[in-house]
Amino acid sequence: MRVEGDPLMQGVCSCLDCQWRTGSVISVNAGYPADRVVLKGEVREFRRSSDSGNEVVFRFCPACGTTLNWDLATPGVVVIAVGCLTDRDFPTPNIAVYGHRRPDWVCLANAIPEHFG
């Protein structure tokens, strides 16, 4: 997967679905205009409904299981799994959601606002 430019937004999530998908206690995600994300190679799709009732389509590698990106309810926006870029200097998340699901030992920088609800 290749992305061009900086993301529209980037966030940290600890919802149950993200924890089950990643096997981690946080997911790190970034939204891009769909035309700035290029995916290469064989892809399998996994569909589920989001908390808000929309269908989300996740794209993962059938050989190793890694989910690289998915569609958001917002048309024309693709969300990517930031860890797959393996770049510690990727822009800092500007929102954290589902903080009540996150273990207490995980500490995010104070600059990352928590969004509840």
Next chain:
Amino acid sequence: MTALREARCACGSLRLTAEGDPIGGGVCSCLACQRRTGSVISVNAAFPEARVRISGASRSFRRMGAESGMALTFHFCPTCGTSLWWDLPDVPGVIAVAAGCFADRDFPQPRGAIYFENRPRWLGFAEGTRDVVAR
């Protein structure tokens, strides 16, 4: 009473039940774990195989850790892609479970974090989880 915890994949067709607390584990930010999880940390918990029960179909993926040089076999759900557990070749009879799949914020806190040099600066851990140099 012994804790009985259930871990599952994103679609719920692959499940694992672990009895008792993990005997080891930790946080890892190696590049291979970042690629697998799509997150910047993996959280891992080791259990004796005898205390784990697995149900559902899985596929396996063998990876050579770029940094550790360790060959690990991961088991993932073919429907949704979640890697639920993997084998630890150095420790026979023990497996590692992707601790996030328990989705339990009260799951025992990991004591160590390895490959922390790959971890973004905006993320840290409370006392009790120390950065350690991987062997």
